[in-house]
Amino acid sequence: MLSGKVFIVTGAASGMGKATALLLAEQGAAVILADLNQEAGEALQHDITSRGKRAEFIRTNIAAEEDVQRMVDTATGCFGRLDGAFNNAGIEMSFKLLHDITLDEWRKRIDVNLTGTFLCMKYEIAAMLKTGGGSIVNTSSIWGQVGGKGISDYSATKHGVNGLTRCAANDYGVDKIRVNSVMPGTIETPMILERASCVTGFEEVLEVARRRHSVQRFGKPEEIATTVAWLLSDQSSFITGAAIPVDGGYLSN
């Protein structure tokens, strides 16, 4: 489905990014694996290339402009072009009420989740304008559509990601660049599972969340990956500016 295409995946070393990078490579794409985590990123590169598929890890902080520029230059330098990106790297909520969130905590989430997504889109779109188009998928969240308790910092960033997505779809539709976002429900990734194992009371919070999903379970990273691969492919050629829930029915409750 994606044979010969070149994609960037941020947050590729773990969770949904890793599952998506593996699927894109499996479907024949060359994948730039961008992440802060060098050890896990290099291990994934080795895993993909040892199966005869194409991947290149580049250590990237998506909140640093020079890193993001280098990430996009690596895609075009190694593989000659860029056909799309899964802008997925992000950090979790502080789980504090708004009046307890420090300015540093607020800025950290804005920097990574929102400014990081903006920077990636800025340089990816510039590259894709040169080769006639492409497809971008950003990771928002169900909290990019509705609010919740103790998540105002995170929810603000994910609402922002949906806003960026819709505006870019408007700006670049004429250039054959499609831009969509996915809004995952709770997905079983280290972001969730590691917190559950170390924060008192978090298991109970998760149990309530689990029941809010119509399917009465959490999602798997691979269930995000299949949607993202489809959005990156030409099979979704008439979809742009959409924020697509991949949430086991959470937002319909």
Ligand code: NAD
């Ligand atoms: P994860 O923690 O498993 O993976 C996130 C990856 O992003 C890690 O490899 C981490 O090293 C990387 N990363 C973090 N900050 C970075 C930075 N500044 N630059 C580059 N890489 C960075 O988490 P995940 O659950 O797979 O989350 C992926 C995305 O999905 C995030 O944007 C998250 O907000 C969003 N999301 C997660 C859930 C969920 O339930 N897990 C639900 C909705 C949305």
